Amino acid sequence: MMRARVPLLLLLGILFLASLSVSFGIVHREHHESREEVSVLSGKNNPFYFNSDRWFRTLYRNELGRIRVLQRFDQRSKQMQNLENYRVVEFKSKPNTLLLPHHADADFLLVVLNGTAVLTLVNPDGRDSYILEQGHAQKIPAGTIFFLVNPDDNENLRIIKLAVPVNNPHRFQDFFLSSTEAQQSYLQGFSKNILEASFDSDIKEINRVLFGEEGQQQQGEESQQEGVFVELKREQIQELTKHAKSSSKKSLSSEDEPFNLRNQKPIYSNKFGKLYEITPEKNPQLKDLDVFLSSVDMKEGSLLLPHYNSKAMVILVINEGKANIELVGLREQEQQQQEQQEEMLEVQRYRAKVSKHDVFVIPAAYPVAINATSNLNFFAFGINAENNQRNFLAGEKDNVISEIPTEVLDLAFPAPGEKVEKLIEKQTGSHFVDAQPEEQQREEGPKGRKVHFVY
Amino acid sequence: MMRARVPLLLLLGILFLASLSVSFGIVHREHHESREEVSVLSGKNNPFYFNSDRWFRTLYRNELGRIRVLQRFDQRSKQMQNLENYRVVEFKSKPNTLLLPHHADADFLLVVLNGTAVLTLVNPDGRDSYILEQGHAQKIPAGTIFFLVNPDDNENLRIIKLAVPVNNPHRFQDFFLSSTEAQQSYLQGFSKNILEASFDSDIKEINRVLFGEEGQQQQGEESQQEGVFVELKREQIQELTKHAKSSSKKSLSSEDEPFNLRNQKPIYSNKFGKLYEITPEKNPQLKDLDVFLSSVDMKEGSLLLPHYNSKAMVILVINEGKANIELVGLREQEQQQQEQQEEMLEVQRYRAKVSKHDVFVIPAAYPVAINATSNLNFFAFGINAENNQRNFLAGEKDNVISEIPTEVLDLAFPAPGEKVEKLIEKQTGSHFVDAQPEEQQREEGPKGRKVHFVY
């Protein structure tokens, strides 16, 4: 007994130290030739970066498809506490497949990242089918039964959903009609008596038709599906697709129908990149959720200039390619106090090398810059979007710093106001620029190969 | 000292085990002839069932009446977390009584379950009195002083209130003007100086008129009331009732006046049952609270067919009779993981035998069926009600399953699509049906007595 106590105290001590190192992360400091050093959080210590391999939990999976849900935002950092009512769900299915009909206790905003989907929404008074392609979006109201077909013969379908649960801030459940080897039909939850009265039939008949009986599989007919994704034959796809409406020519604001993020003019566009966006003001489904949607294409070696969103919290989902993201916040007061009271308030750089399927969160008002290290495409959900404004901190257009009067620049920065203005005006590009303008000049010539900086 | 430590560790161990058994409940499993067994939670392990004897806390009580408040929903299950801002209050008073004037830091939605009430709302610019009967409802805005008369000579008055607190999500307080033996007048909270200046009178006079002095009761006059319910004489009732407006002929949408849940056509009606409902779209008081109200009558032996609400969380209050309720959810992931990773996702049946005054919560999207085991009447508050849709899973009308295309039914269920459709179409009733159609046929004859299944 006496010996047992020492390890217990030791264990408590270790747990305490471990909790400290988890909550404060591991910090290194960077000097970059100015008088101040900067604290940097990267990799898994960067709470805004959700690596696709690490932070998703698989809900359903068979050889035909997979559904995964991202960890709760509010559990990674209090700086995202107000995202506590939002979850992100990723869906992937192989060609010629069906996701079986189900409903959930959450509103979904669904966006097609890759491939083609035939989405059918079922209501007591009828059903609607829509053909959705990359960049098409659709709200699925809580409780609506839906099923999803990937009608393509070759291409995988990849969908990302923003989920807003209704019974609990962060939890939701999928209610499937069918029993498969992966889950039970919710109809099976009712007792024999309720089922017999509801269907006016004998329980044996109900079991045979809806749930599959014990002995069935030996008989080799009418077997249960292996999972919630099932294979479709060409005729079945044709049957399920023939009444589907294509949304490609729909007007942007039709109340209940899908809308296409990319059939409008991009709001920013040049040779380095394009940004498409639909705001709540333009679409009733988005207004209802107070969400904006954007889609960004960037060329390899380009930079989305430093900027911040005035009030929206933005959830990026990387669809194709790689990028380095730098996000700037302020060091947590707890950290400050941990080290020394009355210390200078320091900025905190959060950096991440993101790639396909990763998620990154940009809190409102936090400055961010994105450098595409390959050709890049990402989608974004902006939460709390109404009247949000994107304020750029560099570049010619939409640059908020260039609107500060010279007298104030003079007082705010060490150099005279005119010199500050000259520096601000030197960048003649806007929104998207070349990430290595100096190197380009230096390296233009026989080599011609761009070298991307690596963290 | 050495001995003390062992019990401490033991105690911690026991507490740990106890917390496990509380949070996971006690589960039994039912087989009903299909290949899958179903997990069932009932009695006090069913977190959606609030037995009237167990889960109410008495706020005020004397021989003339009683006010009770239901335990917080969010403390029983995280599956009702989003009901955390709502409380349910039950009020009962004897014939010829008055509930003394008071206000509260909560909005109330009041519904008369039984008897007649004369409700008076007092504002600085006047007062309004309304005669309310069974099924009448009225919003009492936070901070409004009101008093309630039961003017009937014989019948008890029973009222249920939905409370939405304003200072705290789940707590509210009643501020009574009068001091009784049960509680103090809030005016008594002010000091002598404030009271004297406010009423421009001496404290002795104020005490004598408003609070009652120490020696009074010996003098046998002007004694303090025993509690917040007081007896009324016939003349007093006539006086208090004579300016009251009857709401029975009022239009449904008059801004501030009571509305009658049962003076419209029921939305579902047949020989087995009727469902009356007023939605936020139809009434400004309900729109303000985003609540729907319904009232249901069911005959003994009838079944409200399996269905779910698309987005509303519904709080049932049983007014008369008995019923068996089956609610279907999915087993908690913690439970799943407790037992075995990668196990099949199982459904969970929550069942309850409810009777008079019990409360039952139906989360959004959770399928439910209600079997009346005697003639039954219940009321319901639907929270998050705007655009809610009731989706039936059986029966001819409003059946969402019957809108799923045959090809999908074919893939979703073990039997061929046509057989599934045939099963779904066999039930020719809608909404309310006979709970024992088979037994009825078998037992029709000299006996004619219905046998209700018992859990």
Place this chain on the structure above:
Amino acid sequence: MMRARVPLLLLLGILFLASLSVSFGIVHREHHESREEVSVLSGKNNPFYFNSDRWFRTLYRNELGRIRVLQRFDQRSKQMQNLENYRVVEFKSKPNTLLLPHHADADFLLVVLNGTAVLTLVNPDGRDSYILEQGHAQKIPAGTIFFLVNPDDNENLRIIKLAVPVNNPHRFQDFFLSSTEAQQSYLQGFSKNILEASFDSDIKEINRVLFGEEGQQQQGEESQQEGVFVELKREQIQELTKHAKSSSKKSLSSEDEPFNLRNQKPIYSNKFGKLYEITPEKNPQLKDLDVFLSSVDMKEGSLLLPHYNSKAMVILVINEGKANIELVGLREQEQQQQEQQEEMLEVQRYRAKVSKHDVFVIPAAYPVAINATSNLNFFAFGINAENNQRNFLAGEKDNVISEIPTEVLDLAFPAPGEKVEKLIEKQTGSHFVDAQPEEQQREEGPKGRKVHFVY
């Protein structure tokens, strides 16, 4: 090892007792000649009273100014839980100073308490400057860069801000463009590569112009500012003020411009005091935040009669003078149960002697009276303000008790209804009255000096 365990257990015991005494406060009881005693919480045991010296935390401070934030409301008492999304910020600056440009992840509602401010809001498409004087208010939307000038040669500027954070319910951060000795520029958070590409310039030039290099201060030029408040010369003030719009003649409801709390008629006014108020119904900036603003002047020795707000939670900020505040709530149930079950429900007086810069919170529906013990001026933010109604409990006008019918008064109070009415009607003043009417009569004569009661 054996010895260490005893102090550990002792320590746990002490912590437990300490937590009890903190949560229940220290209570004394007052008898004031009626049969009931009243529980009184005052000083630091009164959770609604925030002494200026104790409950603010300094964010920035140098010899030219200071910014402080008030402790979280929800951490002091659960009775203010629904204020959890609101913070109060106090700002003070010396004459001829500038608060450097910055933005925050919070909406601000700014009110000038003393002095003159020139507020400039900067957006990518331009900037607007406004001259604000005492009682002027302006919403600063989250993410908007702003700077503040105190243009006066003599007077300090004092501002109070209500903050509504966007990323987290209670935390927000200020993002400053400049690096000073107190904090770093957020631009410094970006790496060398991002900065060079963004400004199309060499990092040495960027450091020199924006951040100040290591060797600079020795060279005696272009030195860094000492803190976020900096001194202005007369010419700089003239330059920064010349395009500023004065809001003094603006209409009340202009969408985005400052509004003046005191350029309208007061809603209550007599020789003892005046109350000015702008409600959400009258101003779009306030409607957006669901906040009312009021400003109250009271003469020494006057009383704001007992009243309560029907649904708004009110945050008072004392600007000038002193007052005694009495707030009436009900004793916490935990306290009740701590002592004895089934005890009478008791009222709880919360009293405070407030002075300059103190903050006091009045929950919705809680009765309150304010006695000015010197000439007094205070501002108030009303949260959850739409359709709020102020119900007076004494005085001629807006007195809700005077609308209760005589028959009910008769039953509610120990004296006959007519005597109660007589008492209620004795006070012929309204809203603001003399706090010592009796004493005044007694003491009128050669002395003529008012004696204020002291707690």
